[in-house]
Amino acid sequence: MELKDIGEFGFIKRFAHKFDKLIGKEEMGIGDDCALLPLNDTETYVVTTDLLIEDIHFLKTKITPEDLGHKSLAVSLSDIAAMGAYPKFSFLSLGVPKQTSVEYLDAFMNGYQKLSEKYHTPLMGGDTTKSSDKLMINVVVVGQCKKSEVRLRSMAKDGDLICVTGNLGDSAGGLHVLLNNAALTGESESLVKKHHNPEPRIKEGIWLSNQNSVHAMMDISDGISSDLMHILNASQKSANIDVKQLPISSLLQNMAKKYAWNEIELASSGGEDYELLFTVDRKDIDRLHKEYKSRFTDEISVIGEIKQGQAEIKWFENGNEISINKSGFNHFANS
Ligand SMILES: [Mg+2]
Structure with missing residues (x-):
């Protein structure tokens, strides 16, 4: 059996339930736009992560690096919006082919930074690593919401x-x-x-x-x-x-x-x-x-x-x- 036979959701089904016993009261894992990580009696963090890969999710020749930076963050912010939450922090990890120009990366970060500023969501960390030939982008966004207002x-x-x-x-x-x-x-x-x-x-x-x-x-x-x-x-x-x-x-x-x-x-x-x-x-x-x-x-x-x-x-x-x-x-x- 190959991955294409069962798809993304078939794959998730094979392992998700094995983590249920590790998940605490009021916490929620796989299955919604974000996970829920309770913060105190009345509020919860919501967390989402997205992976974008060149030639699968975007074509480098068709999108400007600035737009790509914007979109990479926007798709995760959209998952925060889906919960009824507001965004607090983001984390960005990149796999970058080594011949990528610094100007390209600067423009990418410019688009990412502008949208971060609009929603007062600072970049708090991440990782940068070499990739063989495709650009890979992983974004994590943490949001916050009143427990009573979370929408599932x-x-x-x-x-x-x-x-x-x-x-x-x-x-x-x-x-x-x-x-x-x-x-x-x-x-x-x-x-x-x-x-x-x-x-x-x-x-x-x-x-x-x-x-x-x-x-x-x-x-x-x-x-x-x-x-x-x-x-x-x-x-x-x-x-x-x-x-x-x-x-x-x-x-x-x-x-x-x-x-x-x-x-x-x-x-x-x-x-x-x-x-x-x-x-x-x-x-x-x-x-x-x-x-x-x-x-x-x-x-x-x-x-x-x-x-x-x-x-x-x-x-x-x-x-x-x-x-x-x-x-x-x-x-x-x-x-
Ligand atoms: Mg979603």
């Missing part, structure tokens, strides 16, 4: 509405532009910018976790078709999603028309949007929608509802059940 994937309730912040699919559209070497016009460049410069939803996550009606929450890194399954598995619920309700920017709609992209597929399975996916008590949705809109530059969209039943997503279009590519993004699959 396991918190979805029957009848909850399923919501997302912002738009879906822009980042995947940007990746399409890069991989197809499409002409860089104003429109295509904006999509590429979404792909290279994701903005972590820290403020939005903190605000949402302050609302009692917001139940489960996570960030969208692989696309809702795969990410929502994590909420459904953890909460032991089913979901109905209406593809007509997926928030797709007019920018992506225009580009999809122009290049014959499937915008529904990009919005549901494209990934790297780093928006928040959460479930809400439907009685509070109007107030939540209004208050969110008055505080932030974008909106929340209702895309479906949580149902009783085994963990699966049913997709609907104009009331009719449809099937879409549900594979999401498996890092070890053949294609």
